Amino acid sequence: MEVVRNCSLKKFNTFNVDEKAKVLVEIDKVGDLFTFLSKENQKDKMLVLGGGSNILFTKSYEGIIISLKNKGIELIDEDENNVLVEVSSGESWNDFVLWAVENNFGGVENLSLIPGNVGAAPIQNIGAYGVELKDIFHSCKGIMIDSLNEFELTKEECEFNYRSSIFKSTYKNKTIITSVKLILTKSKHNFNIEYKGLKENLLGKELTIKKISDQVIRIRKSKLPDPKSYGNCGSFFKNPIVNISKHEYLLNKFPDIPFFKIDNNNYKISAAWLIDQCNFKNKKVKDVGVYSNQPLVIINHGNAKGKDILHFANEIKGTVYGNFEIELEEEVLIL
Ligand SMILES: Cc1cc2nc3c(=O)[nH]c(=O)nc-3n(C[C@H](O)[C@H](O)[C@H](O)COP(=O)(O)OP(=O)(O)OC[C@H]3O[C@@H](n4cnc5c(N)ncnc54)[C@H](O)[C@@H]3O)c2cc1C
Known part of the structure; x- marks a missing residue:
């Protein structure tokens, strides 16, 4: 655990804006998160930060920013059709997708190359190329910031919708998601290439999870700016x-x-x-x-x-x- 006071946020947000946080604490174990939260007198407001790829800081953050870095991908259940994996919030979303692709587990290939961390994926029910997180989501675990009670919420309880979830309404700023469980498929025939750019390039070809992921990455690279070259947060507005x-x-x-x-x-x-x-x-x-x-x-x-x-x-x-x-x-x- 590392605590930095008056911390520059420039490398913590993909818009690359140079605002400051009163306190930024980097935490790589859930146990340390409990220790930190129980010592904290909680008068200060708090923000959980993943990769900072969906946040615009317009002023200094006069509170505590928790940057969650816990890592781990665990296969916790399996049958002949599916696997259930639990992924720690601090994992990079795209590293997890690449892990799934490498292991031939389907379901997340259309969500390749979305920036940010796994723990943030449920917040706005990330989506791209005809697939949303909710399509493969099983549940997520976390901690209620006020009470420090642990929770596990099912897909229904998360109230997913287009770029939204319960974490943007009832539970806004109230929870820290520590891991996400997803159901991936072992099927080699269950692909979604309905989206125009995918259909045009892949229709009629023998499909694999890797081919779809590669095509999504190609399209995204041609359409979207790399935040390392041009600071940005992807789509600024939702489609109305x-x-x-x-x-x-x-x-x-x-x-x-x-x-x-x-x-x-x-x-x-x-x-x-x-x-x-x-x-x-x-x-x-x-x-x-x-x-x-x-x-x-x-x-x-x-x-x-x-x-x-x-x-x-x-x-x-x-x-x-x-x-x-x-x-x-x-x-x-x-x-
Ligand atoms: C180039 C580019 C392309 C993008 N393309 C897409 C796209 O195709 N589809 C899409 O849906 N999004 C897209 N995005 C937006 C962004 O990548 C996603 O919203 C992503 O899930 C944000 O992850 P993050 O870790 O960076 O979250 P942050 O920006 O750090 O945080 C976002 C929100 O989640 C909260 N949060 C983060 N982690 C936790 C946690 N562990 N517990 C509780 N709350 C938490 C934060 O407090 C904040 O409210 C894109 C962004 C960029 C820069």
Whole structure:
């Protein structure tokens, strides 16, 4: 366990903004987490930090940041079709996916190369290329910050939804997830290549978990900026969901608007398209701009401050609302 006071957060967030934390504690064992939390008088606010790939710091954090680094991947059950694995929160999500691919365990290959740690994956029910965490999720273990009681929550109890879960509502800032259990498949035939970029490249070919993972990685590398080169948090906004009457209104006014039907009453609209239509594609203000290949990604070209990024994001939000009467909602946590 290492405690650093007045700690620079620059290397702890993928926007690469240089704010400070009053205290940052790096913890690599769950036992040390209990020791730390029980000694702490808990007057200070607390934030659990994974890879910092979904957080925008706009000011110093006047509290305690817990950076959880516990490691381990354990195969805890197995039958002829599936394996149940328990993965510690401090594992890198992509290292875990690569482990699954190497062992020929299916289910997470579409989620290759998503930055961040395993412990954060349930928070927003990470998703990509037609798969969400909830599709393979079994349960997660953790600690309630106030009482220090341990918990284990099932998939149903986590209330997963599009980029959300109970950890963003009832349990917001109340829990520390210490491990996640996932059910992976041994099947060699149960693939999801419905997503356009995957179908185009893989349809008709003999599929393997590795081929799908490799293709996802190729597409992601061509579309998304590497935070090491350009600070970013992936999609800044969620794709907005509108009801049928709003959808009909939009379709009448903007016949090209891309959408995805969720059910008979709800439609998901492409936030990237909305932003693109507002001419933000090549816009740059000081060190902040949108990524040329993907307008949903806001990037730090160098030394942008968190406040500059937030200001730019708010400008996008206001313009989209002005043109489409759609309120974009941030996917990124703003602090
Ligand atoms: C280039 C790029 C591409 C991306 N692509 C995708 C994508 O395709 N799909 C997608 O869903 N996301 C994507 N993201 C967003 C991000 O990678 C995910 O949200 C990821 O799960 C965040 O993990 P993290 O460890 O960095 O979390 P952090 O940013 O550190 O934290 C995010 C939230 O989780 C909480 N948290 C973190 N760990 C714990 C824990 N152990 N217990 C309790 N709370 C915790 C934090 O307090 C915070 O509220 C992308 C980001 C980048 C930079």
